[in-house]
Amino acid sequence: MERDFETKLQFQQQPAVGGAGSKAVQRTNSIAFRAPQEQFTVNDFELGKLLGTGSYSKVVKAKKNDTGNVYALKIMDKKFIAKENKVSYVKMERILLDQLEHPGIIKLCFTFQDTYSLYMALECCEGGELFDQITRKGRLTEDEACFYAAEVVDALEYIHSMGIIHRDIKPENLLLTTDGHIKIADFGSVKPTRHAQITILPNSANEKACTFVGTAAYIPPEVLNSAPAAFANDLWALGCTIYQMLSGSSPFKDASEWLIFQRIIARDVKFPEYFSDEARDLIDKLLDTEPSKRLGAGPDGYAPLKNHPFFKGINWQNLRKLPAPRLALEKKISVDFDIQDTPWNTAHIGDATADQQNIPDANVGFASSSEAQSHMSRLASIDSFDSRWQEFLKPDEAIVMTSKLKKIRRLTNKKVQLILTDSPRLLSVDPSRMTAKTSIVWSNDPNELNVQVASSSSFKICTPRKVSSFEDPKQRAWQWKKAIEGLQQR
Ligand SMILES: Nc1ncnc2c1ncn2[C@@H]1O[C@H](COP(=O)(O)OP(=O)(O)OP(=O)(O)O)[C@@H](O)[C@H]1O
Numbered sequence: 001m002e003r004d005f006e007t008k009l010q011f012q013q014q015p016a017v018g019g020a021g022s023k024a025v026q027r028t029n030s031i032a033f034r035a036p037q038e039q040f041t042v043n044d045f046e047l048g049k050l051l052g053t054g055s056y057s058k059v060v061k062a063k064k065n066d067t068g069n070v071y072a073l074k075i076m077d078k079k080f081i082a083k084e085n086k087v088s089y090v091k092m093e094r095i096l097l098d099q100l101e102h103p104g105i106i107k108l109c110f111t112f113q114d115t116y117s118l119y120m121a122l123e124c125c126e127g128g129e130l131f132d133q134i135t136r137k138g139r140l141t142e143d144e145a146c147f148y149a150a151e152v153v154d155a156l157e158y159i160h161s162m163g164i165i166h167r168d169i170k171p172e173n174l175l176l177t178t179d180g181h182i183k184i185a186d187f188g189s190v191k192p193t194r195h196a197q198i199t200i201l202p203n204s205a206n207e208k209a210c211t212f213v214g215t216a217a218y219i220p221p222e223v224l225n226s227a228p229a230a231f232a233n234d235l236w237a238l239g240c241t242i243y244q245m246l247s248g249s250s251p252f253k254d255a256s257e258w259l260i261f262q263r264i265i266a267r268d269v270k271f272p273e274y275f276s277d278e279a280r281d282l283i284d285k286l287l288d289t290e291p292s293k294r295l296g297a298g299p300d301g302y303a304p305l306k307n308h309p310f311f312k313g314i315n316w317q318n319l320r321k322l323p324a325p326r327l328a329l330e331k332k333i334s335v336d337f338d339i340q341d342t343p344w345n346t347a348h349i350g351d352a353t354a355d356q357q358n359i360p361d362a363n364v365g366f367a368s369s370s371e372a373q374s375h376m377s378r379l380a381s382i383d384s385f386d387s388r389w390q391e392f393l394k395p396d397e398a399i400v401m402t403s404k405l406k407k408i409r410r411l412t413n414k415k416v417q418l419i420l421t422d423s424p425r426l427l428s429v430d431p432s433r434m435t436a437k438t439s440i441v442w443s444n445d446p447n448e449l450n451v452q453v454a455s456s457s458s459f460k461i462c463t464p465r466k467v468s469s470f471e472d473p474k475q476r477a478w479q480w481k482k483a484i485e486g487l488q489q490r
Contacts, residue, residue, distance in 0.1 A: 033098050035108040042114065045073065052129070054186070056086045061124060071109060071121040078116055089188035090118065096187045097122075099198045100162065103320050104155025106175065106185045116390055125183055127176025127327050130245070134171055136328035138248055142276055142310075144325040145245040148174070150314045151182040152238060157302045159184070160231045163196030167229060169237035170218045171244055180324025189214060191229040216257045217250040221264050222291050232291035235305075239286025239294075246279055247272050251287070282310040389419055392429055392436055398422045401483045403476055404431060408458075408469040418470065420480075424487040426461070440468065444488045451481040 048061035051072050062073035081090055097108035097120075107123040127133075130148060134140060140148070152174060159166055166184065173186040192198060214223070220236035223229070243251040251270075252263040262268075267289050271280050285295045285308075292298065296305035306316055315322065389402060402419040407428075416437060417429040426440040441463050443449040452460045459477040461468045461484075472480065 033094075033111075035098050036110050038110045038112045040110075040112040040119075042117075042119070045071075047073070051124075056081055056084060056089070059122075061126075062121070070124050072124040074120040074122055076118045076120075078113075078118060081118070086188075092190055093187045094120065096164065096190055096192075096198065100159070100187075102155055102158040103181070104151055104158070104183055106183045122185075123183070125175035125185070126178040127180055128330070129172050130174040130176060130182065130241075131171035132330070133176065133325075133328055134245055134248060136330075140245045140325070142246065142279060145242060145279070146310060146314065147322070147325055148182055148245060149238070149242050150311055150316070151319055152184065152241070153296075153302065153305060153311075154316065154319055155182070155184050156234055156238065157296075157306075160234070160302075162198055163193045164198065165191045165193065165229050165231055166234050166237075167191055168214050168218075169234050169241060170215050171241055172215075174241070176324075176327065180327050181320060193231075216260045217252055219261075219264065220291065221267065221289050224261055224265060227291075230291055230297075232294045232297040235286050235294040235296045236291075238296075239283050242279070242286070243269070243283050246275060251283075276310075278308070278310040278312070282308050389417065389429065391434075392419065392427055393421060394423070397425070400424070400487065401480065403472050403474060403480070406471040406473070408471060413471075416470075418480075420483055420487070422487070424490075426484070441465070446485075446488065449484070449488070451484050453477045453481050 044065055045062040046065060048063065051059040051061055053059070054074075057074050057076045059072050059074045061070060063070050076086075076090060081087055094108070094111065097106065101107075106125065109121045109123060111121065112119050137144075152169070156166070156169070166187070167189040168186055169184070173184065175183045175185050177183060214233075214237070218237040218240045220233050223233060240250050240252070252260050252268070254260045254263055267287065269283075269287060271283070275283075282295070285293075288294045295308060296302050298304065305311075306314075389399060393399070398421065400420045400422050402417060405416055405418050407414045407416045415431055417431045419425075419427040419429060421427065424442055426442060428437040428439060429435065430437055440461055441449070443463070448464060450462050452462060454460070454477070456475040456477050457473065458469070458471050459480055461470070470477075470480075
């Protein structure tokens with residue numbers, strides 16, 4: 001499996017063919033990457049907070065120990081990528097980010113891998129997603145929306161000029177730098193056209209030509225009708241994004257994907273009264289059901305879009321030097337490098353809110369218990385990236401949750417790494433010697449195995465033969481209980 005993945009994913013280092021400046025699409029089996037494939041390991045980094053979770057990745061803030069440089073480390077589990085058939089997405093993103101060079105596009109700095117994971121070190125956008133700015137502010141002012149939209153238009157013009165279609169433009173994929181400028185991220189769904197000015201691997205231009213990719217609320221009607229991908233798809237998504245900035249929600253928002261699609265097909269869009277005439281007109285022209293009539297998709301290229309009255313006053317040559325809108329900051333306390341106890345223990349991620357730490361209810365802070373469950377499984381699954389514990393697992397067994405705990409004994413306390421797997425099993429490892437200790441006998445019967453929580457940091461795992469007491473410095477006692485009970489009820 002491992003070898004299979006390597007052959008699917010690795011490219012030989014050879015002299016460059018094509019690149020950002022080349023004249024037309026180049027298909028090749030070997031690519032010399034600009035962002036190098038390094039021999040680093042995850043231990044070369046101090047890992048910080050979870051920046052985001054994608055469908056096949058976790059992105060964490062990471063500081064390189066020797067240089068102090070900070071990156072957004074995109075971590076992808078090889079097994080998961082292979083299982084979910086995402087290899088072509090990962091390859092596409094790696095190859096494209098390597099060749100694209102624009103201030104409005106996230107930069108790939110280098111990559112590395114270990115037995116279990118692939119790592120892409122990306123330029124870190126500390127300002128988070130545009131989506132969060134919209135949520136925190138409720139909606140954006142027209143000045144703010146105009147600024148962000150202009151930066152997206154500028155980057156999209158470059159992307160399209162390179163002959164590629166992004167296909168997943170939405171506020172979640174528009175990231176913000178610390179000084180508030182936009183960078184487009186997530187190039188996994190990209191479709192290169194036949195005239196792409198980039199080097200791609202064989203067949204990747206033919207793949208997914210009419211495939212349904214993207215996010216329901218931003219998909220244009222022609223894609224729902226199985227038309228091949230075109231630049232105009234991104235302009236429709238841009239229209240939806242501008243609408244969302246100004247109103248707080250996407251224009252076709254509805255209770256289910258099916259209802260969203262019905263509304264898209266019917267172009268059922270209602271403009272709030274407070275939209276200016278310019279905003280209304282711009283969005284109206286981007287949401288034209290005829291793709292070739294969308295602003296920016298006609299024979300005059302981006303000129304009619306950039307000259308639209310909504311963008312009046314925008315200096316397109318000087319965009320990145322203009323002061324950006326003020327960022328609305330996250331309310332919760334952010335956990336960062338300073339409280340890391342081991343270089344690759346991401347166990348604290350997501351435990352950052354004061355509420356969760358102080359109140360003995362794992363659901364606190366979540367709208368529903370299912371939201372809490374999904375949050376917990378997201379937390380749990382990042383633990384599974386911890387390749388250090390893989391040697392204690394059986395083939396195909398995955399970690400659900402793991403923490404370094406203090407095992408409280410009558411005379412001495414000992415540090416143990418408690419590992420809950422999806423088998424399910426409860427393993428205990430001596431983290432300093434990396435040796436397996438006696439595991440706790442699993443049972444689905446709560447009379448035979450149950451967890452008693454005394455406080456957010458202390459809990460007992462009880463079996464008929466033994467009671468083991470633990471202290472969790474990350475205060476995840478309730479999460480441990482929920483995770484174990486969740487597996488018992490499966
Ligand atoms: N360079 C970065 N700086 C800061 N945060 C980032 C960066 N890259 C990604 N993120 C965060 O991580 C999230 C997931 O990243 P990304 O979209 O690349 O993953 P993915 O698996 O490709 O996602 P998707 O499910 O959309 O395909 C983003 O939405 C964003 O919040």
